[in-house]
Amino acid sequence: MSALAVIRPDSWFFPLFLHIAGAMVLVGALTLASVYLIASWRSNSVALIRTAYMSLFYAALPGYIVFRVGAEWIADKEGLADSDLTWIGIGYGVSDLGALLLIVALVIGGISVRRMNRGGTPSPIAARIVTGLVSLVLIAYLVAVWAMSTKPA
Amino acid sequence: MYDALLFLHVLTAFFLAAAVVMFSSFVLGGPIDRPSKLVAEILWGVGGLGTLGFGIWLALNRPEYEIWDGWIIAALVLWLLANGAGARVSRDLRGVGGGSTITLDRRAVFAHWMRVLWVVLLLVVMVWKPGA
Numbered sequence: 516m517s518a519l520a521v522i523r524p525d526s527w528f529f530p531l532f533l534h535i536a537g538a539m540v541l542v543g544a545l546t547l548a549s550v551y552l553i554a555s556w557r558s559n560s561v562a563l564i565r566t567a568y569m570s571l572f573y574a575a576l577p578g579y580i581v582f583r584v585g586a587e588w589i590a591d592k593e594g595l596a597d598s599d600l601t602w603i604g605i606g607y608g609v610s611d612l613g614a615l616l617l618i619v620a621l622v623i624g625g626i627s628v629r630r631m632n633r634g635g636t637p638s639p640i641a642a643r644i645v646t647g648l649v650s651l652v653l654i655a656y657l658v659a660v661w662a663m664s665t666k667p668a
Numbered sequence: 669m670y671d672a673l674l675f676l677h678v679l680t681a682f683f684l685a686a687a688v689v690m691f692s693s694f695v696l697g698g699p700i701d702r703p704s705k706l707v708a709e710i711l712w713g714v715g716g717l718g719t720l721g722f723g724i725w726l727a728l729n730r731p732e733y734e735i736w737d738g739w740i741i742a743a744l745v746l747w748l749l750a751n752g753a754g755a756r757v758s759r760d761l762r763g764v765g766g767g768s769t770i771t772l773d774r775r776a777v778f779a780h781w782m783r784v785l786w787v788v789l790l791l792v793v794m795v796w797k798p799g800a
Contacts, residue, residue, distance in 0.1 A: 532795045542682050543689025554703045562699040664678040665671040
């Protein structure tokens, strides 16, 4: 039976809430960034590209940190920190890959924002690369949502 | 069956959260172009209907839950409040979408942040399940 259907001790509530809320902010910010970036492909709009990169920095990154801290906390409370369960493995794998791709996207985005702040135009190639990275992370998180909710053995 | 329902319920909850983040960007002065507004509205609509439909189906599917359980009633009330607040914001954003930033009137901004509050409380109820 899935853990969502199990009645949990009250002490598990807050770390699990942090984990899910952080994941929701992270996924929301990645969705926002990818939609803005795809919309900017035709117009090369500075406002869309800047807001997309800012949403990665100000929402996706904090969301990731909260989500990951919550994950470690609830895994520790449930005694799953060193577990070799498949769904835990998928969760950590996707989380680590997601962190790596998010950092690359943030670096590329940061360079582009710096260029825009100096009066330059945003690089359309950088915008396409970040779109690809962010979309890949989003797909990976959908797999994680499936693994976390169905908990395959 | 249960796993599929739970996955779809959680997935559509993520759609709802993604829509809230997108609308927050609009309210905070982010650019509003037609595609992003359309995606936000679709995520909110699909997320809203999905969480409600799959949530009720889950409650009917599981013997340990009843549709009249206090926490499920609370979740339904919060869902209605969130959708009421969301409708107010959507009405204000109608006709906007040229990639510009706009200043929403104070009531719409208030409605949006109330929607955020209702969605956060909905998540609290879903995770905590008080009284379950």
